[in-house]
Amino acid sequence: MKELKDSKWFDVEYLPKEYIFSKEYRPGNLDSPVCDSIPVIDLSKVNGHVNSVEAIVKASKEFGTYLNLFDSIPGYSDSIPVTKQVINHGIPEKKVNDAMNVLKEFFNMSSKETHTKGWIYTNSTDYAKDGVHLWRENLKHPCHPIEDCIHLWPDNPTRYQEVISAYLVEIQKLSLRILELISEGLGLKSGYFKDMSEVQLLSSNIYPPCPDPSLTLGILPHQDPSLITLLYQGQSNGLQVMKDGQWINVGAIPNAFVVNIGNQLEIISNEKLKSVKHRVVNSTNETRLSIATFVNPSPDTIIEPAKVLVNEMEPSRYTPKQYKEYVQYNNAFGEYTVAIQNALRSKN
Numbered sequence: 474m475k476e477l478k479d480s481k482w483f484d485v486e487y488l489p490k491e492y493i494f495s496k497e498y499r500p501g502n503l504d505s506p507v508c509d510s511i512p513v514i515d516l517s518k519v520n521g522h523v524n525s526v527e528a529i530v531k532a533s534k535e536f537g538t539y540l541n542l543f544d545s546i547p548g549y550s551d552s553i554p555v556t557k558q559v560i561n562h563g564i565p566e567k568k569v570n571d572a573m574n575v576l577k578e579f580f581n582m583s584s585k586e587t588h589t590k591g592w593i594y595t596n597s598t599d600y601a602k603d604g605v606h607l608w609r610e611n612l613k614h615p616c617h618p619i620e621d622c623i624h625l626w627p628d629n630p631t632r633y634q635e636v637i638s639a640y641l642v643e644i645q646k647l648s649l650r651i652l653e654l655i656s657e658g659l660g661l662k663s664g665y666f667k668d669m670s671e672v673q674l675l676s677s678n679i680y681p682p683c684p685d686p687s688l689t690l691g692i693l694p695h696q697d698p699s700l701i702t703l704l705y706q707g708q709s710n711g712l713q714v715m716k717d718g719q720w721i722n723v724g725a726i727p728n729a730f731v732v733n734i735g736n737q738l739e740i741i742s743n744e745k746l747k748s749v750k751h752r753v754v755n756s757t758n759e760t761r762l763s764i765a766t767f768v769n770p771s772p773d774t775i776i777e778p779a780k781v782l783v784n785e786m787e788p789s790r791y792t793p794k795q796y797k798e799y800v801q802y803n804n805a806f807g808e809y810t811v812a813i814q815n816a817l818r819s820k821n
């Protein structure tokens with residue numbers, strides 16, 4: 474009896490049928506190529522130099538969503554020089570590891586409340602697409618300004634709020650810095666995104682080992698409804714992007730953040746930057762944990778192509794829309810769209 478009570482939903486020898494996607498969604502062959510040509514940008518070398526800023530924008534154009542930004546890559550220091558300044562300006566590894574560990578502890582707790590306060594925990598059985606469940610658990614909560622929403626976060630594990638706020642302070646600095654580089658690269662005025670990036674959402678996923686990953690998905694193909702998303706995926710592969718009609722793996726690089734260009738940046742840049750489709754596949758032997766931080770406009774912000782990017786040759790491709798309308802119309806956070814909108818609005 475005890476064994477049954479303590480066993481988790483993923484402790485199964487055979488894949489339960491509720492997790493088997495129809496053929497059109499199944500990942501099938503998981504040996505898709507790892508894209509080693511996804512650009513890795515050394516932020517320490519960017520420092521506002523026009524060439525590097527252009528490189529960031531070029532990378533976003535060519536590869537859609539992904540730029541890998543790293544502080545230091547142990548073992549790579551010969552091929553990619555790492556300076557002390559990088560470490561000083563980067564996110565300390567300890568803060569990232571602490572955040573990963575406290576989230577692992579959260580997901581490992583045997584009972585987790587759902588929809589408590591302003592955060593939303595979904596078990597693998599909660600979210601279904603055409604009746605089929607994702608092989609993952611997820612936790613989402615608003616996270617900006619931290620002091621206004623920290624009380625909405627889980628308080629068990631007891632270190633959760635302290636550790637996650639320390640992590641998010643760093644993420645917010647990094648996201649502003651990246652947005653500033655992007656605005657410079659697009660020819661927008663300095664600070665263009667500052668007021669527009671004030672609503673942030675943390676979304677963490679845990680993907681336990683799966684008996685048959687060729688039939689399941691951790692996350693369905695989607696584009697992020699954000700301006701940008703900063704994603705930490707630890708050392709585990711699983712994230713795939715669609716490039717030239719093929720799914721390719723975004724290889725995990727130690728201490729790297731993946732920067733995902735979201736739909737809102739695609740609109741504001743009048744499609745100079747593209748947000749690309751991505752999904753997460755499961756693994757037979759690894760537990761994968763990821764922390765995504767969505768940097769979003771506030772609900773009332775009107776999103777439209779930046780005026781300086783629109784002219785006779787390149788007319789606006791979008792009609793202006795409030796961000797909340799976009800989110801509602803596209804059901805951007807699935808069945809939790811309304812709950813998330815409410816949580817973001819009521820954080821003050």
Ligand SMILES: O=C(O)CCC(=O)C(=O)O
Pocket residue numbers: 676678692697704706711712751753763764765
């Ligand atoms: O877990 C991942 O690697 C990706 C998560 C993701 O795409 C999302 O949260 O939107």
Ligand SMILES: [Fe+2]
Pocket residue numbers: 695696697751
């Ligand atoms: Fe995503």
